Structures are given as structure tokens and as C-alpha cells.
Amino acid sequence: MTGRRTVVTGVGVVAPGGASRDRFWKTITEGRTATRRISFFDPSPFRSQIAAECDFDPVAAGLTDAERRRADRYVQFALACSAEAVADAQLVLTDAERDRAGVVLGTAVGGTMALEQEYVTVSDHGRRWLVDAARGGPYLYQALVPSSLAADVACRHGLHGPAQVVSTGCTSGIDAIGYAHQMIVDGEADVVLAGAADSPISPVTVASFDAIKATSPDNDDPAHASRPFDADRHGFVLAEGAAVLVLEEAGRARRRGAHVYCEVAGYASRSNGYHMTGLRPDGLEMGLAVSDALRQGRIAPEQVSYISAHGSGTRQNDRHETAAFKRALGQAAYRVPISSIKSMVGHSLGAIGSIEMAACALAIEFGVVPPTANWSTRDPECDLDYVPNEAREVPVNVALSVGSGFGGFQSAMVFRRRPPAVAA
């Protein structure tokens, strides 16, 4: 199976600021922020009261009655994205092809939102330790076990290939696309719907990040609260969303004349073995992941035309990854445009890695690099080109994206404009 390559032929996005690929791209290239005061519940008891919420209409997104009844919000996002990506790819599969078409989706916290809502009912508002099982909804088991995410998408599209959920916290979105890519390279599948979804905007998640002061408390100015790489940053802004890509074996895509956004040129991950939430300031393991991903694509540091940063807007992260880029790219790190779309769409935990890969595919497609919004004050330790506030028109041949998550996971993925000619 050597020589098999993976290309991206479809993109679907549900993100804050716009629940479709086109609206997502418009939001982030206009530099508009979609962070706001939390509207899903009264956030006033909490330290951080802001989030990037999706204005998502499942009916408009074409979900069936049964899907709306059974699927938790994050699964609904994935269903909407999958449908958009499949339509975008003009993907039509025969029965035989469905056997070799899989689903690999990431999620960091899965059905937390449904689990918490149901918990309030079955525990009588936290009064009962021995919860009343009879009062729980019919889909509680799907809420507990997040593999329902991949199952629902496989059911919708009739896919009989390998189905998997990847749950490596905040690198889930990159890792899911990475595993799908490996499946295609290894010949285990020819087509994979790959991406991630999370809808964590729920009191328990907000309280969890409050407890470690990871999220921004800038409640007076939600629109400007997510400030990656800015000296005046105060933490990340929680978000929700999803993205799904159609990954396809390159020869298959070529034979059917599919539109190709880009090629998956490399994917790698390392763990820092350091701390569940802390990062080594030297960025060693993220740097190693970046170098490995570039090596797989035989790409030199000077060839990288855009970096989609993890850029969560915590001081620790921004310094860590700035060090990682310098470590992996050397002097080239100072010349490549780097931006964090989390400044606009927030940090949707496991989902954001896939949303950022969607942004990379679109950056290659349109030759535009989205900006880092809300950037105003230079941090002396973050001295690279973070594309402040305004998108930049620049040819993007190679886009690198990185993710960093609780548990010490560091992942990197490289997309390249078009596959080099492959010998027949």
C-alpha cells in the first residue's frame, strides 16, 4: 500500500459566527469575533461568563426528526457538517465503496451537555447521589458513551468502513484527521469523513475551567476577550462547533475528477510527559511534532506559508508555542504568517483542531490567511508575525496547524496545495 496519498475533497463547518463553510470563512477573514455573554444559561454565578456560541438551527441544517430527538448538540453539529462536506465533495458511493468508507471523529468532552442536563433531572438538582434512573431520557447511554458521534454519522451516510471516535482532549480534532489519513495511507479505507465536534458550553464545563482560572474573566467586553499573543490576554474563551472534512485516497479523487482542496502531507503527535495542564516553556514536544509532520511531507521550514496556531490566549500557551515554532522552523519562524482563529471563534476544545484544519484548507483554496483578532499590545516573548487583526492575501502552498491539550498532548498536521504528480 505504499504510495497512497490522502487529499481533502470536501469541507463542512459549524462554527460560532456562521453555521456553514462559507459563513465561517467570511467571519474569520473579516476578522469578526463571535464571542459573547453566555446565553444558554445564566452565567452570573461564574468567574468566566463568556463563550463563542453557535447560532445553530438543526431544522435548517436538514436534520431529521429522529436525529434531532436522539442526537446531543455536538452530534447534531457533526451531522450538519458531514452533510455539508459530502455535498461539497459531490461524493456518491456505491454499496461496495461504502464498505471502504469510514468515519473518524474527535471530541474532547462528548455528551457533557446532555449528561449535565439529565443529571439535574435524575438527581433532583443534585440532592440525590442515588439518581432516579427511571426519570432519565431515552438516549442517556448515548450521552455517556461518545462513540455515538461516529455511529450517527455512519448511519446518516450509510458508511460501513471503520468507525471510530478519538478523544485526546484538545488535540482530538487534529488527531482524528490524522488517524483517518493513516487509515487511507494504510489501505484500510478509501474515503473517510474526518473531523471533530464539541458543545461544552454547560455549567459544569464553565465551572471546571473557572476552578483553574484557565478561561478569560473579561466579562465586560466579551467581543474582545479572546486575545491570543496579545500582552493583555487573560485566558481562553470557551466555544462550541464542529468541522468535518472528506478525506479521500488521491487516485480515487483524481479518477472521479473531484475538486481537491489540498493534500494531507504529514501528521505527528508527541506528549510532553510534563504536567496535565502545564507546558514546558521550551516547546520541545510541539516542536518535535511539527518537525516530524514536515519531514513526512519532505517540506523544508522555508516552504511553510501559513501556521494556524493553537493560540488559546493563555500566557503559558502563547509562549510555549512561539518557542516551539522557533525550535522547529528556525529563522523561517520569523517570516511565516501565524494566526489564531480562536481570537474570533473561541476554543471549542476537541472540535477546534478540525475547524482550524478546515481554515487551512480554505486558506490554501483562496490564498487568504485569516488574522489574529484583538491583537493590540506586543508581548516581548511573542515576537513572531501573528497577522494582527486583518486578513492577508498571500499564496498558501503549505499550511501547518498545531494543537496542544490537557494531558500534555501536542499534535501537528500539514496540508499542501496539491499532490505532486504521482507516478502511475
Added chain:
Amino acid sequence: MTARAVVTGIGVVAPSGVGADAHWRTVLAGARRTGPITLFDPAGYPTRHGGQVPDFTADSHADSRQLVQTDRWTHLGFAATRLALADAGLPERAPDPYGYAVTLASSSGGNLFGQRELQRLWGGPSRTVGAYQSIAWFYAASVGQLSIHHQFKGPSGVLVAETAGGLDSLAHAARAVRRGTPVVIAGATECPLSPYALACQLRSGLLSDVDDPQRAYRPFDASASGYLPAEGGAVFVVEELGHALARGARIYGEVSGWGSTHDAAHTTADSAGDVGQYARAMRLALDRADVAAAGIDVVLPDALGVPRYDRSEAESLRAVFADRPPPVTTQKPLTGRAHQGGSALDVATALLAFAHDTLPASAGPDEVADGCELDFLREHRRPRSRLALVCARGFDGFNSALVLRGAAPTRRETP
């Protein structure tokens, strides 16, 4: 030359016992270790029995700082990993951190920890949770903690495919070995025995409500009534063959083949799983291992214990093996189903069977249900081809299969 992935260490922490030897003794004795749930008072629930790890003392496997930050599910993972490393003769800290990775499956996360924090948030005087909730509940908590403690810094992962995921984690480990990571820790532990997690599972409609732990979980039996939930599982050291040989490691067997498919259909009150897709997962595993169906020595089935699923599993096996399936043995009734940990435990059973040169008799059925006629092993016997097919399905349509090629028996005495 493609790198080959072999298993060199087994760590079991399950209702059958702590340690591979304790598990094997339980299997040989055919002793059911399911009993009343004692982690909480289950009197108000229709399912009151399950499989719990006996005499589990978390503090002998992790320090107090680690324990307070983590759920019982992670405590079980600490223990199983430590046992697997010791069994493989590897040090507690990876000597070559980037050459070691950990990929476990988890389908219920740190739910016991999570329920306590939910109660504090909703039932307590302040709308707060503790500082460790953000790192204890999510599905990657165990892998993160293990990576830090043991210095596994290679490409790690966390997979979820309900029960099938335990096998998927071994397949993923074998792929990682082929990609150049010489040592990958794989497998799964679970602890879905908090009151809330049990309430969630009850909604699947697949649990047994028979109030006798000896009779509640009886796959393929005429009296099958669903399954009993369990905690625990097994963790393995999966290693590149040359790496294992160079250090003189004992080899249990090779992860030779794997396959997974999806039904593209949900689990409902009427569903029975897709016979064709489940059979296809098995065939994919056989093909990858380059093994003819007739060469398989023993099958360890999913054994859900739900009549319609038991029948469809038997049908899938008949389809793959041209109406003459090899001997089948299931040990799941001894422990209950620990979901992804349970399919990992079946892998441990198969590898231990080859190491001890004994295929263990099946824990039932006593009276074979109509449609479930298979060649259930009624007595222990010697292996022949030393090839095992381990199968697992997951709620809502997941199918996975693994082919294990057992090494020659070790000199360990059969206990």
C-alpha cells in the same frame, strides 16, 4: 519489511483478579466473580449486580497526589499499566521516552469523579467544582496521567467505540509500531459503576435484571437475559518484534490481524446487529493476518447475552467459517462486561491460554439457545494452530475483530 507487533506484557485488573495469574486461575476454575454492586447501594436499580475488582487497593499502584486528581477508572489504569510493564520486564520510567507511547480505549471516562463534582455544583452551596474536575472526567485523563508518570512521550491516543474499542486500541498500537514507535501501551480499563453511569447504561436496554449474579449474564444460553456491567480491564505492552528479541523479552504472541466495520444502523429494541458487517470485520482481520478461516484454533466472541445479538453473532461466525466455526470460548460471564476493558480482557485470556498451553472451557452456555449452536469448548484442551480470533461489538453498530498468533508456550506452570 513491515515491522511486526508482539505482546510482551499483560496487566490485568478485573473482577477475575489483580494480575494475569489471578485472572488465569479464575478462568481455569470457571468461577463467576460477579456479585452485588458495593461501590454504591444499588437497591433502587433494576440491575443490582456486576463485576467489581476484588480487594483493589489503589494506593499500592499510585501515590496519593495522583489518586486525589483522578477517578477510580484511572486508578485501575495505573495498576494495569504498572503490572504490564513489570510483566514485560520494562522499567517504570521509559528509558527512551519518544519510543514509548500509550493508546487506551475509554467509553465512560471518569464518571464517578464527575458525578461527585456535578453533585457539588448543583447540590452544594456554591456553584463551583474542584480544581481536578477539568483533568479527571474527560476521556483522555488516564492516558495523560500515564504518559506523564511513565514518560511515554511518543504518539499517544484515546479511542472510543463502546465495547469494540478495546480491540481497536491494540490495532492502533500495532499500526504505531509499524510507523516506528517500538513500544506502545494499549488496552483499556473502565469503571462504569457510579450511580449515574449505571442509570445511563440501563437506558441501553441490554442489561440483565435477573437478581442472581450466578444466573444473570448467560450469553448463548436459552435463559439469556442481558448482561451485567463490570469495571476493570487489561493493559498490554505491544512491542516491535526486533526490539523485544533484542532485549530477550518473553513474547506472548503477535497482533497479526485486525478489522473493523460499522453497521450504519443503531442499536434499538429490535436490532440484532448486521450479520454481514460483523462477519466482514472478522474476514478483514483474517485477511490482514494472512490466515485462512480454517486455521483458527479458538474464537472469543463478543457474547452480549442478549438473545437476538447472540443469535446474530453465531450466524456471523457460521458465515465466516463456512458453517463449521472453530471452538468458541467465552469468559465474559465470569467478570461481567467491562465494555472496552472487557474486550481487552478477552485478548489477555487468549494470550494467556497460549502461554499456558491450555484453551479454557467456555463459561456456558448450559442450555444452548436456538440459533446459537456453536462448538463451545466444554473442557480445557491443548491449542493446535495457536491462532485466536477475538471479536467485539459496540453499542450502535461497531464491529471489530483481532487475530492473535500465540507464541510457543512459556515454561510457566499452569496454576
